Amino acid sequence: MSLVGLQSWLLQEGIRDDLDAIIRLTVRTELDNLVPEPAAPSAVAIDWPRLLLAGSILARSDQRIDQEAALRIATAAISLTDDQALKDAGAVLLGKLSNFRAITLANDRRLLTAGLDGRLGVALRLESQRREMDRSILVESSGAWLQVNDFQQRFWTNAGGGSWLSASAPTASGKTFLVLQWLIDQLSAGDTRVAVYLAPTRALVSEIETTLQGLLGKTKRIEVSSLPLRDKYEAARAGGAQVILVFTQERLHLLANVLGDAFSIDLLIVDEAHKIGDSQRGVILQDAVERASRANSKLKVVFISPATQNPEALLTDAPDGVQTVAVDSDAPTVLQNLIVANQTQRKPKLWNLTVRQQGSTVPVGTLQLASTPAGLRKRLAFIAAAAGQRGGTLVYTNGAGESEDVADLVSQLLPQPGSIDPELAQLADLARKGVHPNFRLAPLVERGVAFHFGNMPSLIRLEIERLFRSGKIRFLVCTSTLIEGVNLSCRTIVLRGPRKGIGHPMEAHDFWNLAGRAGRWGNEFQGNIICIDPEDTEAWPTGVPSRARYPIKRESDAVLELGDGMADYLSRRGVSDLSSLKDSDKFEQVGAYLLTTFMRLGSISAASLSKRHDAASLAKLDQALAALAAQIEIDVDLTTRHPGVSAIGLQRLLEAFRSYAGDVENLLPAEVASEDSYDRFVTIMGRINKHLFPAFEPEKVIRLYALIVVQWLKGFSLAEMIRRNIEWHRTTGRTYSLPVLIRNTMELVEQVARFKAPKYLSAYMDVLHMHLRQINREDLIDHGLDIGTQLEFGISSRTLLSLMELGLSRMSAVALYEKIARDDLSKEECVAWVTEREGQLEAMDFPVIIVRELRERLLPLDDVDSNSTA
């Protein structure tokens, strides 16, 4: 029998019964509130030596299913038996799997007796030591040796040199941690002056920025920033501190716009790179990578993605002559138990739990709920509260409103805490002061429960994530923001009928991208995915998905593969009545990308994407693009500055400016402090809708959009915007629901003020400036901070910008700015202002979390020390 044959036989027959027995026993240790089963078989009945031998045979396989079984056997031997020899054997097996973090965890939990090496025979000890040496890498920046798994080692080995790299591994493989270490190493040891780390969401940007700052500690040689401003970039280029810029794809374009021809980065890391396939923003990411690569032909690019099928697909656009390498892993680092929950017949408080494991099912027991779950939300909440009572429990809901309701239900089932943890109290205080005194989050976090969605202010969201990691928040009810890129793992995730966005059932790869977060490698041995009502076809139209990896496909390629739709859209895009455009959601962004590419190259058959599409459809597209390009006099440099904005739209806007009969000054936005500002934005948004693209629709909501934009630019706090919104509802006699109003205000800020408005208003300004230069009215061009950056950060004063440049979140910057009289302070003057009032910060009635951020970012203690000793 071959080794592969033996491994297959072992799983199917040889150890099947014992394996099922340990699955049942290990999973039972993970779940709370199971009905006791005293008559069930125990660990004593298992033939451990045979099972461990099988484990070591399975560990030699490169198949995920075999490795999972080996990991299960090792974990069971360590945690279920009392025999030191069996536990030691389990640890050796973990070593064979290069899972050193799990061994460390077993030691930390005192599941292993100290001095394992001494108890091993000479041969085993030598083998174990050789393996540890083989599986270590030297972090040059710190001089430390790091023990790594197979994936991490292959990444480290292949990441050197100038080649483009695409790495993919399941969540909880230690990707982010390792890549950040590697990034710092590159800057410490190499010639890299400017590195950019791209992350798909502002949430992830803040998180990576914070992690990097933590890793860098006190070093001043490497700066980290998430602001697309020229200062740190230019300092790094001039030989000062090197810089790591953490950006979304939109911010990378903003930086490139600010720098113009000087834009050149040395190293680009693209995290969550599979999101190049996302609708509408995927092509902006693709454009950002291509733009950076055009600006520096020697740019090194590293793509990272979670459990993807084809990481090499990202490398096809590497410039000719650049080597590429894909590092792919599907190896498990932590056990993931897929558990389905079905109600016991006629007993709504009892739920049968069954583990599904590659084709087999293993009943693990019955879950006892505290209360009868009437309705689907209660079902989700009560099962989560019962099974995940010990904490680290994530509950997935299909929307922000539902997440609040489910969190509320979970909290009601928890015992009233005797006293409130100080950190939870501080977060509750921040929620009350930073959002609204009656924001639902506040009383919930006091009980260790929170909800989490995309449009929340980052300071609050990051603190929720931090306290969930530390265990103080025991239940976190989340929405699809979590699949959109937040690095958060959990012990247990509970789901029922998960959807992505509004109404679309989750595809298998999305489900597993989410479910893959169950299991905190190094903190737990196992993670649990509990799927409720697996047979309900409304909840799970295609059943609970089998494990699947994400297929990477660029948004641009996906849209082109739809057939003639793109060419048809382009041929209609030149019409004057934009409101008649159909399917713009699908085609506008990619169409804009194609048009700019055509303008740059003269034909898209000269573009990299032509490798992936047939000549006939490319010729048809070229024809449609040529017809548009013939009408465009705006140059390609200007259109490149505005990814996702169509050049033909920019041209139409230019024509509208030319035919404008009024005073040209009225085309400019008014100062936000002026009375005209709001109305001017109303008119400008209408103009954008009519000529550029109907971005601010429906038309009747433009006034609300304009109001939000003005308040945001004026530097209003979210709390103030919510307060005014409530006031407006009261004075106009309109009814409102506070939670909905709060969520809507947050959404308007994120989606309009920080996303659509900067995108389209900065394009508007660029075309207007072109027009002003052509009519010799350059005197009207303001060379200050561009409107895109002002809107992205919600600032229009020098002082606020300085505070954010110093690393404060907007929430803290705005809170502090309310106390600062002057609007023109530089960074140094802001620091001086705070330093002078250091002793009074606590008395200024800021939430403690804001004071903490002020102290960390503006009053670094080591500086004070070094000054005083100098």
Added chain:
Amino acid sequence: MPAKPIDLGPLHFAKRGDAVACLNDMLHRYDVGDRVGANDTVILRAALEHHPDAEAKKGCGITHFSVRTADFGTKCFWLNRTDGTTEKFSHRACIYGT
């Protein structure tokens, strides 16, 4: 009743209705948020002199006029004073005095 003529700066109107029509046209030439141009400002300043609350409206002095949102999604003229205050006014009231 005979038509009453009115002068607004350099413009003479034989009937008040014509003056209102002229100001209506002017208003609709502008978008909300626009600052009123120099020539039109002369006419508006003259019109404001006929307003029943002319002195109160002018206050400490007028820097410029704007067109902004009025109630119910319409638009109207607003005056901006040297002290930074702003107030809307009815151009019909300027002509008809009520």
